[in-house]
Amino acid sequence: MYRWSFPALLLLFPVLLSAQDVLHIADPAAILPSTDLGKEAGAKACLKEAGLDDAVADEVLLLGTTTTWPVGLRTDSARTANAGAIRNYNVRRICEHSTDAGMVSIVAVRALDNLHMPEDLRSRTDVYMLVRSEGL
Numbered sequence: 176m177y178r179w180s181f182p183a184l185l186l187l188f189p190v191l192l193s194a195q196d197v198l199h200i201a202d203p204a205a206i207l208p209s210t211d212l213g214k215e216a217g218a219k220a221c222l223k224e225a226g227l228d229d230a231v232a233d234e235v236l237l238l239g240t241t242t243t244w245p246v247g248l249r250t251d252s253a254r255t256a257n258a259g260a261i262r263n264y265n266v267r268r269i270c271e272h273s274t275d276a277g278m279v280s281i282v283a284v285r286a287l288d289n290l291h292m293p294e295d296l297r298s299r300t301d302v303y304m305l306v307r308s309e310g311l
Contacts, residue, residue: 197288198268198311203254203261205310207279212239212303217272221281225270235269235281239303247295248304260296265289271308278308 200206212218213236222232241249247257254261265288271280285301 196267197265198282200261200264200266200282200306200310202307202310203258205307206248206254206261207276207305207307208241208248208251208254211241212236212281212305215274215305217274218281218305221270221272224272227269235283235303238301239281239305243298243300243302244304245292245296245298245302247293253295257293257296260293263292264296266306266311268311269303276307279305280308280311282306282311 218236218239219232222235227235237243247253248261264284266282266284267288269281269283271278273279281303282305283301283303284298286298289297
């Protein structure tokens with residue numbers, strides 16, 4: 176049995192609380208590319224329900240546009256060409272809400288979680304996207 180020191184447990188505790196399950200994009204066609212998260216009707220409310228404060232929610236909405244995405248994701252043809260590699264993305268679901276297209280999830284594509292991706296699918300910053308939930 177391990178004997179953990181109290182300071183070590185204190186350092187580990189925030190990491191355990193903030194842990195989210197890592198998901199993969201099973202169906203690259205489920206990415207909703209034309210959606211600017213800032214203009215998505217339920218996005219702001221979804222982020223609020225997930226417990227994000229206004230400043231963080233605004234950053235998610237700002238970084239949730241195709242212009243911030245890596246080159247290999249920005250266009251339909253690029254996503255089609257990179258479909259196999261897109262399935263290797265590590266994403267984290269922030270929240271899920273219902274739209275006319277069905278249930279959709281706002282996911283974070285964290286730069287540090289995806290260093291293994293090819294250059295044209297890597298981003299220097301975290302980016303966010305809307306994905307149909309059944310595609311995760």
